[in-house]
Amino acid sequence: MSQFIEALRKEEKLAARQLEFMILTCVRTLPVLEMKWKDVDLAKALWTVPIEDLKDRKYRKTGFRVPLSSRAVQIIQELKSTSKSEHVFTDEFGHKVVFNGMLRTIQHMNAN
Numbered sequence: 561m562s563q564f565i566e567a568l569r570k571e572e573k574l575a576a577r578q579l580e581f582m583i584l585t586c587v588r589t590l591p592v593l594e595m596k597w598k599d600v601d602l603a604k605a606l607w608t609v610p611i612e613d614l615k616d617r618k619y620r621k622t623g624f625r626v627p628l629s630s631r632a633v634q635i636i637q638e639l640k641s642t643s644k645s646e647h648v649f650t651d652e653f654g655h656k657v658v659f660n661g662m663l664r665t666i667q668h669m670n671a672n
Contacts, residue, residue, distance in 0.1 A: 567669055575661030577635050578649045582662070584632045590615055593656060595648040597640070605633050 568580050582592045587609065594613040601608070605628040611620055628636070636648060644654035651657060 564669075568665075571665055571669065573661070573665060574639075574649065574651060574657050575665045577639070578657055579662040579665055581632055581635050581649075584629050584635075585626050587626055588615060589662070592649065593658070596646050597643065597648060598646070600636060600648065602628075602633055602636060602640075605630075 565580065565583065568576050568583075578592060582589065585592070585607070591609045591613040595607070595609075599608050599610060600606075607626040607628055609623045609626060611623040614620060614623060639648055639650075642652070644650065644652075645656070647656050649657045
């Protein structure tokens with residue numbers, strides 16, 4: 561896994577940062593895709609995942625909190641400076657990055 565992460569960090573695409581963040585937090589794809597700035601507390605290194613962003617929301621009463629590692633915080637801080645949306649992972653036009661971007665990143669890395 562360490563070799564994969566090392567190779568992933570060499571990828572410059574936003575989807576690579578999103579995939580790395582997902583791996584670091586051990587959170588499913590949907591919450592990462594839907595992640596909003598209002599749910600992130602960088603000072604506390606904490607992400608509060610709202611129930612509406614969870615796949616199993618019909619079985620839960622609340623969302624959950626995710627402690628963020630220093631690298632996860634670093635990824636978010638880098639994105640914050642160029643953010644044009646309420647969502648964290650967006651392209652330069654403010655559009656959310658979709659799951660296919662992460663999948664294509666993995667496929668590209670496997671091809672090399």
